[in-house]
Structures are given as C-alpha cells and as structure tokens.
Amino acid sequence: MMATIEKPLTGNVLPDGTPLDLRGYEQAGGYQAIRRVLSGGMTPKAVTELVKNANLRGRGGAGFQTGLKWSFVPTGPDVPNPTYLVVNADEMEPGTFKDRFLMERNPHQLIEGAITAGFAIEADIAFMFLRGEYALAAERLSRAIAEAYERHYLGKNILGSGYSMELYLHLSGGRYICGDETGLLNALEGKRANPRAKPPFPVVVGLFGKPTVVNNVETICCVPHIINHGAEWFHGLSKTKDGGTKLYGVSGKVKRPGLWELPMGTTVREILEEHAGGMRDGLKFRGLLPGGSSTPFIVEEHLDTPMDFTEMPKAGSRLGTGTMIVLDDQTCPVGMAWNMTKFFARESCGFCTPCWSGLGWAERILRSIEDGQGKPGDLDKLAFQAKMWSPGNTFCALAPGAADPLETSMKYFRADFERHISEQRCPWR
Amino acid sequence: MLTVEEISEIEAEGAHYPKRDALCIDALKIVQRHRGWVSDESVRDIAEHLGMSATDVDSVATFYNLIFRKPVGRHVIMVCDSVSCWIMGHERMREHLHERLGIKYGETTRDDRFTLLPIVCLGCCDHAPAMMVDSDLHSDLDPQKIDAELERYK
Numbered sequence: 001m002m003a004t005i006e007k008p009l010t011g012n013v014l015p016d017g018t019p020l021d022l023r024g025y026e027q028a029g030g031y032q033a034i035r036r037v038l039s040g041g042m043t044p045k046a047v048t049e050l051v052k053n054a055n056l057r058g059r060g061g062a063g064f065q066t067g068l069k070w071s072f073v074p075t076g077p078d079v080p081n082p083t084y085l086v087v088n089a090d091e092m093e094p095g096t097f098k099d100r101f102l103m104e105r106n107p108h109q110l111i112e113g114a115i116t117a118g119f120a121i122e123a124d125i126a127f128m129f130l131r132g133e134y135a136l137a138a139e140r141l142s143r144a145i146a147e148a149y150e151r152h153y154l155g156k157n158i159l160g161s162g163y164s165m166e167l168y169l170h171l172s173g174g175r176y177i178c179g180d181e182t183g184l185l186n187a188l189e190g191k192r193a194n195p196r197a198k199p200p201f202p203v204v205v206g207l208f209g210k211p212t213v214v215n216n217v218e219t220i221c222c223v224p225h226i227i228n229h230g231a232e233w234f235h236g237l238s239k240t241k242d243g244g245t246k247l248y249g250v251s252g253k254v255k256r257p258g259l260w261e262l263p264m265g266t267t268v269r270e271i272l273e274e275h276a277g278g279m280r281d282g283l284k285f286r287g288l289l290p291g292g293s294s295t296p297f298i299v300e301e302h303l304d305t306p307m308d309f310t311e312m313p314k315a316g317s318r319l320g321t322g323t324m325i326v327l328d329d330q331t332c333p334v335g336m337a338w339n340m341t342k343f344f345a346r347e348s349c350g351f352c353t354p355c356w357s358g359l360g361w362a363e364r365i366l367r368s369i370e371d372g373q374g375k376p377g378d379l380d381k382l383a384f385q386a387k388m389w390s391p392g393n394t395f396c397a398l399a400p401g402a403a404d405p406l407e408t409s410m411k412y413f414r415a416d417f418e419r420h421i422s423e424q425r426c427p428w429r
Numbered sequence: 430m431l432t433v434e435e436i437s438e439i440e441a442e443g444a445h446y447p448k449r450d451a452l453c454i455d456a457l458k459i460v461q462r463h464r465g466w467v468s469d470e471s472v473r474d475i476a477e478h479l480g481m482s483a484t485d486v487d488s489v490a491t492f493y494n495l496i497f498r499k500p501v502g503r504h505v506i507m508v509c510d511s512v513s514c515w516i517m518g519h520e521r522m523r524e525h526l527h528e529r530l531g532i533k534y535g536e537t538t539r540d541d542r543f544t545l546l547p548i549v550c551l552g553c554c555d556h557a558p559a560m561m562v563d564s565d566l567h568s569d570l571d572p573q574k575i576d577a578e579l580e581r582y583k
Contacts, residue, residue: 175493
C-alpha cells in the first residue's frame with residue numbers, strides 16, 4: 001500500500017498498459033471520495049476549503065491555486081444556471097505526455113475527480129474537452145463514463161445524495177489554441193477557438209456565458225486523493241511548499257526517456273540524471289525546456305533547482321507542464337528554435353497582430369539563418385519581435401510562450417546563432 | 430443533403446448544448462466520419478440544418494485542422510513535427526515518407542491510399558519519433574518500422 005500512497009496518481013496503474021477498470025479502481029479505494037462527500041460528510045465549501053489548504057496548484061502549467069479558483073464561482077440560489085465544470089484534456093504542448101497516460105491508464109480516477117470538483121463548485125454539467133487525436137483515451141474514457149453512469153456515480157441524484165451532474169466527453173476538431181481556457185470555451189460553443197479578453201474571467205462568465213471552472217486533467221486527478229487523505233498528507237508528498245506529487249517527463253536524447261510521478265519539488269538534476277539516466281553515451285547536455293516548449297531554457301548551472309511553481313522562476317524559467325525537453329550537443333539550437341517558432345506560427349489563431357504577423361516573420365528569419373542565409377541584424381530583429389510578444393500585447397499566452405524559448409535560446413546559445421550567420425551555414429548539417 | 434443517420438447523430442449531440450450553432454463542430458465531424466471529408470455542399474447542408482450561414486460554418490471548418498475541406502485518401506498519416514520528435518529524427522522520417530509515397534505534406538497518393546499531413550505533438554515524446562495512421566498511434570519510428578506499419582493499411 002505504501003507505493004500507492006507515495007504515488008497516488010499512478011501507483012495503481014497496471015504495468016501491462018491496460019486501463020484500470022471499474023472493479024479494479026473500486027478495489028483500490030476508488031469512488032470512496034465521492035461516497036464520503038456525497039453522503040453528507042462535506043459541504044461544497046468544505047471541499048473547496050480542503051483543496052485550498054492542500055495548496056493544489058494547476059497542473060496545466062499556469063499553477064493557479066485550484067481551491068482559490070473554485071472559491072470565485074458564484075454559488076447559492078440566485079446564480080445563473082447552469083454552472084459548468086470543464087476538464088481541459090486538450091494536451092498539446094510540445095514535449096508533454098502526462099495527461100494521456102492518466103486518461104488511458106486510470107480513466108475512473110479522472111471521472112471521480114471531476115465529480116468531486118463538480119460538487120465543490122455546484123456544477124450541473126461537466127465537459128471533458130479531449131483532443132481529437134487521443135483516440136485510445138477517448139475510447140477508454142467513453143467506456144468508463146458509461147460504467148460510472150451505470151453505478152449512479154453520474155447523472156441525476158448521484159448515489160441518492162440529491163446532487164446531480166451530467167458528464168459529456170467532447171472530442172476537439174484540432175488546433176493547439178484550444179488548450180487556452182477561453183479558446184477552449186469558444187471551441188465548445190462551436191466557434192473558432194479565438195481566446196477571449198479577460199476579465200470577465202470564466203469562473204463568472206464562461207461557457208455560454210455561465211460560471212465555468214476549467215481545470216487540467218492532472219489537477220482534477222489529485223482531488224479524490226486529497227479528500228481521502230487530507231491536506232496535511234498532500235503537503236507531505238511534496239518537497240516544497242506547492243503540495244502533492246507531480247508527473248515529470250523527459251524527452252530528447254537521454255538514456256531512458258520517460259514519465260515518473262515524484263514528489264513536487266524534485267530537482268531537475270535528479271529527474272534528468274537518476275530517472276532519465278542522463279545523456280546518451282557520447283552526447284553532452286546543453287540545456288533543457290523544463291515544462292514544454294513554452295517555457296524558457298535552463299542550463300547546467302540551474303540543474304539543482306527544485307521543479308515546482310515557486311522555485312523555477314528563480315532560475316528564469318517556469319515549471320510549465322513538468323515534462324522537460326533536453327537539448328544535446330549534436331542537435332542544433334538554431335534548428336530547435338526554428339522548429340518551435342514554426343510550430344507557434346502555424347498554431348496562432350490569427351487574432352492578435354503581434355502573434356500572427358510577428359511569429360511568421362520570426363519563423364522566416366530563423367529558417368534563413370538555418371539555411372545559411374542569415375544577415376547581420378537578424379538577431380536584433382528576432383529580439384525585437386520576441387519583445388513584441390510580451391504578455392499584455394496579445395489576448396492569450398501563445399505568443400509570450402513562443403518568446404520564452406526563443407529569447408533564452410539566443411541568450412544561452414548566442415555564439416551558435418552568430419556562427420550560423422558568419423559562416424553562412426548550419427554547423428550541424 | 431444530410432442523411433437521416435447523419436441528422437440523428439447530430440441531434441443526439443445537440444442535447445448537450447443550449448444553442449444550435451454550438452453543434453457546428455460536431456456536425457462537421459459527423460459528416461466527415463461518414464463521407465471522409467467536408468465538401469462545399471456539406472457546408473451548406475450543415476448551415477441550413479443548424480440555422481447558420483454557410484460562411485459561418487466554413488469559417489469554423491477551416492479553423493480546425495482535423496476537419497478536412499479537401500478529399501483525403503483512405504488512410505490519413507499524421508506525422509508529429511513538434512520539438513521532441515524533431516530532436517529524435519522527424520526530418521528523416523518525413524523525407525522517408527516523401528520518398529516512399531511520392532507525396533509531400535498536404536498531398537494524397539494517386540491511388541487514394543494515403544494522405545500525408547504534419548500534426549502537433551502527439552504526446553508520445555518518450556517514444557519519439559511518432560505518427561498516427563487514422564486513429565492508431567505508431568511510435569519509436571525508423572524508416573524500416575514505417576514501411577512495416579504502412580503495409581497494414583490497404
């Protein structure tokens with residue numbers, strides 16, 4: 001049982017890759033949290049308070065306090081109906097592969113989390129917004145949702161408690177921008193997924209203009225465990241002030257790329273060297289993006305930083321999704337920056353000028369540098385563009401997220417950029 | 430004309446939403462599932478069914494990359510070109526596919542067997558490079574593995 005408690009999110013997943021089914025989930029203590037809450041053990045406010053005390057911070061990357069977000073939802077008899085819960089299962093941040101694992105391997109955990117979160121915010125309807133490419137997750141979640149309905153964990157008068165919530169699985173039509181919470185709401189409304197201006201925030205004016213909480217998959221999966229074991233226990237899982245465990249991943253040319261549930265605040269070095277086994281033989285470490293391709297590069301000197309929401313900014317970066325992408329010395333940093341900028345340019349929704357215009361421009365400059373046609377002054381142009389993508393100049397975080405890796409790659413690997421221009425070629429090709 | 434089956438599938442989704450036009454994306458996906466792609470005629474039919482303008486429906490259809498506004502082959506190959514796959518050799522996989530199939534991204538083979546498209550990170554970064562064929566994920570790719578996997582799709 002200890003293993004389960006140390007790794008609440010993944011301790012019960014089956015090693016053969018099949019999903020934990022309803023019986024298996026219940027035998028491992030599943031659906032006890034909603035039984036406890038719905039049998040009158042806790043009020044919605046008490047659930048919110050508990051999650052707030054646990055200091056559960058949003059695992060989608062922004063790190064907003066989950067309990068605090070819930071507490072902003074208007075409740076009581078005069079609230080506009082319905083209230084919505086939306087599970088953001090639109091995992092598309094390049095380098096991120098954690099939510100797919102949770103959905104494919106333990107779908108009932110996510111469903112129980114959604115019911116508990118729904119109860120806390122007095123939601124009437126919950127949507128799971130799943131990216132269209134996650135076909136296996138869709139199949140397993142659909143089956144699990146049907147099982148949950150059969151057992152009266154969902155629907156009208158759940159377990160005779162008087163609380164009702166419907167849960168629908170929605171498969172997206174594509175596009176990275178749907179992962180932005182307000183872009184996602186527009187997509188759910190059948191529109192183009194252009195992000196909305198904030199305020200008003202979705203907790204007050206969200207889906208179809210009604211109060212809506214949007215939470216990431218991993219965040220929601222933590223909730224039943226907090227109910228079962230308490231806020232103190234959740235704090236105890238972590239090495240730092242941010243509560244809980246975290247799914248950390250490593251991709252790139254390391255010995256053992258993979259995904260591990262570890263205490264929040266595990267250092268970058270421990271994840272990279274002990275869990276991922278360090279660099280492949282013959283390759284040297286140059287830097288990494290700690291949490292997906294929207295987070296700034298960190299380098300050797302930052303490796304002892306604990307990976308959490310509070311400590312990573314001190315290294316000039318962010319925790320993001322906690323799944324790191326490693327750059328080795330045989331891979332061209334300019335090519336990597338070009339790849340990511342091209343991604344952001346393609347995925348821009350086309351609404352804000354600095355984003356749709358600037359990203360395409362920067363992509364063309366990076367391509368020409370990589371193709372051996374860079375000009376003196378190109379790096380200044382790129383720096384100027386990246387500055388134009390700062391928060392506040394655009395509606396959402398896509399362009400600021402594109403600026404972070406570009407600016408830091410030019411900072412840490414400047415000599416490589418300059419060499420491309422002076423030698424008129426990519427030294428790695 | 431939308432078929433009876435398409436309409437009943439669209440309406441089944443409709444129960445979840447307070448507004449008709451919220452069904453737009455679901456309707457496009459349902460029509461595509463039946464016909465392989467979304468033609469101008471389908472755009473007009475969906476618009477009429479949902480009480481929207483055809484322009485509005487098309488503005489939605491062209492926004493989402495999993496909605497195909499051109500005919501596609503019997504199988505759609507979507508190759509992840511995001512950063513982890515790029516580091517692990519996406520360019521080599523792309524060149525191999527271009528050569529083997531004789532088509533580039535956005536094109537369909539003459540025998541209508543395959544359409545080749547790039548795709549956003551498939552969440553398979555620890556087993557990069559990766560691609561999807563229809564709804565199947567294929568990972569840890571190399572040219573030989575690509576050749577073997579593609580044989581399964583006729």
